[in-house]
Amino acid sequence: MISLDAKIPEGPLEQKWSRHKKDMKLVAPNNRRKYEVIIVGTGLAGGAAAASMAEMGYKVKSFCIQDSARRAHSIAAQGGINAAKNYPNDGDSVWRLFYDTIKGGDYRSREANVYRLAEVSNSIIDQAVAQGVPFAREYSGLLANRSFGGAQVSRTFYARGQTGQQLLLGAYQAMMRQVELGGIEYFTRHEMLEVVIIDGKARGVITRDLVTGEICRHEADAVILATGGYGNVFYLSTNAKNSNVTAAWRAHKKGALFANPSFVQVHPTCIPVSGDYQSKLTLMSESLRNDGRVWVPRTKGDNRHPNDIPEDERFYYLEEKYPSFGNLVPRDVASRNAKVVCDQGLGVGETGLAVYLDFRDAIARDGKDVIAAKYGNLFDMYANIAGEDPYSQPMRIFPAVHYTMGGLWVDYNLMTNIPGLFAAGEANFSDHGANRLGASALMQGLSDGYFVLPSTIGNYLADVKPGTRYGTDHEAFETAAKQAQDSIDRLLNINGKRTIIDFHRTLGRIVWDKIGISRTKEGLEEAIADIRSLRDEFWTNVYVPGEKNNYNKYLEFAGRVADFFELAELMAMDALDREESCGCHLREEFQTEEGEAIRNDEEFNYVSAWEFKDRNGVLEEELHKEVLNFEFVELKQRSYK
């Protein structure tokens, strides 16, 4: 039986982390070099962890898919990173950051974890500045802040629209310094395919060298997965093309619990899909909703140019439905309503899957110059991608999958239920509950990597005898390597007629339609059936080109799509189980007449943690529940009226 002990330290909320740090076991500095730690992923979480642990003296092996650690998906984050510095003196505090994050997550995350995140946030900014991250500054030379959704204070630090890039380069440079000093052994263009478990503990990984195709074995005393989120299960998302669930999923199939898989955030302001060839979606800052008005034509099939549609034939649906918040309703509400009007056939553009975001009135009121000063770079980006001038006609926007709150279940120490296997960053489920606030993913990734894992890993390693080595010819390595090789061979041998991208795109449509912005029991049941039959077809009719002993991007994709098929089914099961609406999870059966979410704290105040079971060849998932205890905050219903 699996024990779901979150190992939350005793004591008052504000003292839990400091007490825990005092109580945890330590590894003496001269002993640390006897321990090897594998860190998969070089995004903010993995990069920060690798640099910090190597500095402490551990021997680190770092892996990533891209040709350089600096290219991890974190590089694309735009808006900023939160911290409770309270530099603007507007009443911010660790408590307020904690409270906003718990509330923003719709009370589906752990108080103790979230409090620690808020507590550590300030040190992240100090660390980044010391590394030379060029954050925006005031004329005084001091750091600048801006405000972001879900908060009434200005606590977001930023580096133009490239905050993720600058923070990641800081972590990457710290990592490269350790590579030079010999503390990190660095493997790029490597994909982890299996975790190796010996005597119930994570003892290594199997990777594929993506250049030569070689299956490699790596032994260590602990394994950290910092492999990012699984938004690409939808095929179209704002994630980078290599983002995937494979590392987490293969760990799940070896026994690691997967938590809250159905919690996925959809961002309301993205550039819409223009055709079948579309390969990814581009996010535009939601700050646009401060001045843009969202509308669709009142009548179906109104094909007139938007500028020719008179005022009284425009349906400003957010303003009409939510008179007090108008166009500034939270992300989930804005996304959901865009889908509703498009489902009613009111959507615009060639595909009918878009709504207008119109700056006409703002430009008339403030002048073009003022609008250009505020949003110039976003308007340029839009014009470049969409080929239309947003100053003279409305933008077309549509929601897109952006972030996955679900992930591997971890305890307070960020360890999964498999001893020695840790998960960090977007790959774990830990801090954002059912909805993540803007600018808090970067904070979490760096908190995990710089400050939490370097402490908690010692607590685990202190109980591992230094120098324990089973050898990579141990049976567990043999079996895992064979598993990795077999699944590659199987894919290459199918020789079917449909391409991998075709399958992935079709899967993505099912997941988007039925496990997307809003869900119903019926739709979810259909999704499971559809996913299963498409998966069966995949395994008999997919065409995987090329060879295994060579650089072969499509072979990589094939393995990832295979895992997405299994994950997609689990997402549907999880969404079916949760008969309530909370955060980004909207079950149509559980909403008020005005379409507001009805959360059910009596029955669903838990983290769902799924266990993979192979029952005589039939794959099943068993649900375990970690009930959330709220000792320090009072549970309230969110309202936007």
Add this chain to the structure above:
Amino acid sequence: MSTNMTIHLRYWRQSGPTAKGYFEDRTLSTVNEHMSFLEMLDVLNEELQLEGKDPVEFDYDCREGICGSCNLVINGQAHGPKKGTACCQLHMRNYSDGDHITIEPPRASAFPVIKDLVVDRSAFDRIIEAGGYVSVKTGSAQEANARPIPKNDADLAFDYAACIGCGACVAACPNASASLFTSAKISHLSHLPQGDVERSNRVVAMVEQMEEEGFGDCSNFGECEAVCPKEISIAAIADMRRDYARAVLQG
């Protein structure tokens, strides 16, 4: 309504680092003006696969112009015709029906071909490894606002820090020099007080690593600046040379 175009492609094929490469031709008749350049290559690869042929390998990840993975040389120009734009952000509406497009990998001995259009840019990592950082350990930082930094310095540092490490500067340079990439990192760090401390050691170590990797010298052609998707200023190279000369003189 969007229009479809016919595009005649010629792209580089090379099965491995030591294999002999060659050009292959193919005409695509369903190129939509709204496609990105890389989406057009996706379409090419779908067609090839449906005929049981191997797709063309090329590097990409973010497709938003920020990760620096993509690095195609298009009709002889690194990242193609659009100024300040990585090729993943280039759209087919910049081309016309019937155009001929040649696609090559960046050519530089320090960037050996892995397969087709994919090259090995690990030399860039090693240049950073040599000194492209501030030597600060996790947890040892002082309070972030303890040291104000003039806004102009911070903004200038940012301009250089915006480099995405794509290698277009190397591809465009007749000498295959990595000076713009290397000096961008040096200038980013030396414009900040945090990075100023290690200034001399850094410039020497990074410049020497750059030479060791087999990149050529800079002869002020300025081609690098012209193709750089982040429009990094060539002024960085002059600063790097001055700092290098000074550091070497000081010994």
